[in-house]
Amino acid sequence: MRPEYPDPVLVLLPPSETKAAGGDGAPLSLAGLSHPELNETRRALVDALSTVADDVPRSLEVLGLSERQVDEVQRNAELWTSPTAPALERYTGVLYDALDVGSLESAERKQADARLAVASALFGLVRGTDSIPAYRLSGGGSLPELGTLRGVWRPVLEPVLASADDLVVDLRSGAYAALAKVGGAVEVRVLSEDASGKRKVVSHHNKSHKGRLARALACAPDEPASIEDVLDVASEAGLDVEREADRKLCVVVR
Template sequence: MLILLPPSEGKATSGEGPRLDPSSLTFPDLTGAREEVAAALAEVCSGPEETALEVLGLSAGQTDALKRNLDLATAPTLRSADLYTGVLYDRLGLPSLLGSPAAGRARERVLVFSGLWGVVAPEDRLPPYRLSMGVRLPPLGGLGAYWRRAVSGPLGELAEGRLIVDCRSAAYAAAFRPKGATAERTVSVRVLHERVVSGQTRRSVVSHMAKATRGDIARALLAEGVDAATPYELVSALRDLGHTVELQPAAKAGTARTMDVVVQD
């Protein structure tokens, strides 16, 4: 099983570890691509501040992010498990999982997508940074398409024969789109909020709740040692753990399926 996660917009702002060693990160074949993106990011951040903020989709109050992006080579690092914060990561609790009997599963099954690094694992050491996958970074263009070209080979090889639980948002899903048999073993997690309005049951998608619930689902799979091999086994395991889940049919052969996690007030 592989659990694919987005990063978080909120990140820790300082580390205490050694400087970045790009070749030490998961998927060392991506080192060249990572260095290319880092160089392009530094070029943007060293230019006019107003332009850099616009390119990166940041507000005038986020200029500190530009400095962090310029200090990637020299800044102290920290594990990605500690770097990424926010609702999903608060509920997932990667640091506590890495200190528990589930540590091996967390190391082997969790992959985090990043606009700067492509794909990283929980114990990869990274400096603080700010770069969304949705950015069009001169001269590389859209980062989703850039990373899709780079990661499809190594990640496709790793994913062969494994169930993929995809908890990514749309921008990060663009960086890796499973195909063929791998797609048929992929389950995209969607969260639906169910409530009763005027006597009728209604469901809607709520983004903030979705982040929290995806964190809960990922933690449950890791902490409870679920090792499902098919979408049906995944659904059965989550129901046994008390979650209300529904597996939707695939649109056609060779495509991923959606698993709805239904939450109530």
């Protein structure tokens, strides 16, 4: 049965290109995912992605992959039949290493499942316990017959995100933020500062510090309800965060 979620802080995470293999869950059931109003679009995308996977050269071209990544195409061919795993365990990489959901205590994991959501090119928005298969699809891409993912998702995903009544903390990367705007969200960026005080965006720091912030927000004993609460949680987690504007924060790595 699909879990019911209250309206806590909603922390939007980017997905990862890499996914953990396997899983011990039953094959994909859209009815078991949160936000069922997205299921019609999800079905269209899963069908399109699995269909194009029947033509491996075409699929590599569509996905922007090399011949060495043909295993990713096979994953897409098996979307309806392969085993599933909870979303927060499916995604891997630097951000998810820093988030480290496997080390959370039971109560913390329950909070993480309620507070964290992943922006997905294939599923739109998935919660921590949503069971999904491994797949390959990037937010900035497009699919035959359907067009750009931005064009597919915006009309259906923006109303879902707009319905979030409480605080939204947006940690998504550019391609996934483009899939749907979130009015009033607290936006977070990460900058590296050198000895001269010059700042620049650095990919690794960006992902690892967003993962640390996501973990801190997930584990906070009290529900973060304002941008001031986010600043407090970040500070307690040892992150150097500055307020750049009314709804914008900057994590500074020195």
